[in-house]
Amino acid sequence: MHFIITDGWGTKSRAVHLSGTRLVLAGLTVSVALMLAAAGLYHWVFLKGAREGWPVVGTLVRWIVKDEVAQRDRFVRENLDAMARQLGEMQAKLMQLDALGERVSGLAGVNPAELRSGPGRGGALVSGRPLSAQELQATLSELDRLAESRTDLLTVMESRLLDQRIKKMMAPSQRPIHDGHASSAFGWRIDPFTGRSALHTGIDFQADTGTPILAASGGVVVTQEHHPAYGNMVEVDHGNGLVTRYAHASKLDVKKGDLVKRGQKIAEVGNTGRSTGPHLHFEVLVQGVPQDPKKFLAAGRQGPQALAQGLPAPLRR
Structure with missing residues (x-):
């Protein structure tokens, strides 16, 4: 493609030759420049409209922000609900472990109430309303405290049962003769x-x-x-x-x-x-x-x- 550029009086002229490659590069350069300009203008208009409260732009910005916040809240809520279900399962298992510990403590001759600090509390984590992050954190802390208490109880029972086993092994309780x-x-x-x-x-x-x-x-x-x-x-x-x-x-x-x-x-x-x-x-x-x-x-x-x-x-x- 040839372009001839002349001045207004026709005294000077210049011929420009553009190949296909040059045309494509020129088109791409112009397109990128237009896209950047459009993005900058879009960003400037939305920021200015959001700050100054332009009727249409302000409403559109609020709608977009509200949608993003709703999506983020929904994501957080789903994760909190999943954590709450897992905490409920953990608490149910802890109650089963507690019941097992009380049965075994009878064999070991240990009173579990003597090793607990404070009144007994328990129950599955069931709530009629969504739990907040603070409530979940408090429940986690309570479960951690209960787990430490049960660990102490099981350690004492293990020691007591081992002591009883040693005594049984030490004491002459085996009949010294079968046929007699x-x-x-x-x-x-x-x-x-x-x-x-x-x-x-x-x-x-x-x-x-x-x-x-x-x-x-x-x-x-x-x-x-x-x-x-x-x-x-x-x-x-x-x-x-x-x-x-x-x-x-x-x-x-x-x-x-x-x-x-x-x-x-x-x-x-x-x-x-x-x-x-x-x-x-x-x-x-x-x-x-x-x-x-x-x-x-x-x-x-x-x-x-x-x-x-x-x-x-x-x-x-």
């Missing part, structure tokens, strides 16, 4: 050799020679010997001054210093020492003082709480 029955109880009786009243410091289990003798609880073998009165004898130390004694055995399967587990075979029933027939003489000593083994064996069958109550005072903690 108690033929002589703990207490005063007529001595079969002298015919006089004498204190029987254990329980006799009548059984055939060779019947396995089991450790009533785990511990360390502190005595393995032949005693003039007890015959072949084993003593197991369970800690805290608690010792069990197994006497009149025909054979000993452990030696001093061995570690034994609850229910482990440590000897066999026999008729050695001061004995009138095959049987196991079983004793429980606390700080060297004979105790009635029946209390330990019966408490072991009834559960850890009964076992803890049945322990002598030096072993209760």
